[in-house]
Amino acid sequence: MKVLLVGGGGREHALAWKIAQSPELSKLYLAPGGAGLNHLGEKLTFGDGELEAIADFAAENAVDLVVVGPEAPLAAGLGDLLREKKDVACFGPGKAAAQLESSKSFMKEVASAAGAPTAGYGRFETPEPAKAFLRGQTAPYVIKADGLAAGKGVVIAETLEEADVAVDEMLGGKFGEAGAAIVIEEFMRGEEASFFAITDGENILPMIGAQDHKRAYDGDKGPNTGGMGAYSPAPVFTDKVRERTMKEIIEPVVAEMKNRGTPYVGVLYAGLMIEDEAPRLVEFNARFGDPECQILMRRLKSDLLPVLYKAATGDLKGATLDWSEDAAALVVMAAQGYPGAYEKGTEIKGVETANELSGVVVFHAGTKEEDGKLLSNGGRVLNVTATGHDIEEAVARAYAGIAAIDWPDGFYRKDIGWRALERRDAETPA
Secondary structure: OEEEEEEOOHHHHHHHHHHOOOOOOOEEEEEEOOOOOHHHOEEOOOOOOOHHHHHHHHHHOOOOEEEEOOHHHHHOOHHHHHHHHOOOEEEOOOHHHHHHHHOHHHHHHHHHHHOOOEOOEEEEOOHHHHHHHHOOOOOOEEEEEOOOOOOOOEEEEOOHHHHHHHHHHHHOOOOHHHHOOEEEEOOOOOEEEEEEEEEOOOOEEEEEEEEEOOEEEOOOEEEEOOOOEEEEOOOOOOHHHHHHHHHHHHHHHHHHHHHOOOOOOEEEEEEEEEEOOEEEEEEEEOOOOOOHHHHHHHHEOOOOHHHHHHHHOOOOOOOOOOEOOOEEEEEEEEEOOOOOOOOOOOEEEOHHHHHOOOOEEEEEOOEEEEOOEEEEOOOEEEEEEEEEOOHHHHHHHHHHHHHHOEOOOEEOOOOOOHHHHHHHHHHOOO
């Protein structure tokens, strides 16, 4: 099977790593690929934003399946272009269905129509009514850019003054078009987790849960990021929570999208807030999470490729996936200053040494090769993943991988997995 993988970050490195293991793969194309994954396939000359070039190449080269990693090409309609104009199978939703991620207010509307539990909200395009709405809420206040903001368009304000500033900044252009409208939500209490399910628009194959760390610094402090680490399994995501998430959120939303004439094809990523084993929907993403995808791929025992193809071609019924009982953990190494301003082009050493450690695989999120050197080329730069018999061992191995890498210009959180470890300690008899 010929496969074209769109994207070049850590998520795509993990997908390429897994797809390349499939006996059904005959050729893997990468658009645009990256320093860490180019050895897994053929790097193409165009990037993930060049939709026409991707579609033309796929059609002209008899590509059997296009797997879209990032959200932006999906939101721009790459799935529609491939399926409807080029007759090429695509793992990823069309533009209308991708609004589950690209528009917070659309997601809320669909969730409400489907009866999925989520926070109350209001949508605003001008500051005055937004601020008036805030005064009817209680702290803390959740303000979100309505569109795609690379995981950074969320402010949780402790005071009305902070909330007012966030409203002015977002509607004033801080996030460009993504902030042309904002959504203000009720603050939901509980513990966050991520859950993933693959669907062909009707049939649904549940995957597994994970937990990530959004804040930049230890103790869940600092600004929101795209994710500074992750682990799976997440103890808060019990079998009961999984069952309720499928019945109360995933299944009704997939049915609602089909009823609207815009069936959702691909992986549906539900960000959840869980309290007393009751899940509520925080958000949907229209693709695999980053960094959660990386640890899912580390725990997945099955061949992923045929399942992606079945989903893309409407043939998912009866498909299964097998998962390792081992735990997986990931620590992000980011450039100093991220998620604010940061320097690119700083040298990184020791990645190969880290990859030789037991259970460790390093995925590249933002690197480039130049004159035989590995250089940073993004905010989140490396994803150091590890597996182990339990979370404690997986986390310890991931940090051993970190210790093997020589990159003075990077930083990382030192408390990845703290919730799971704290829960384990609380449940361990004295």
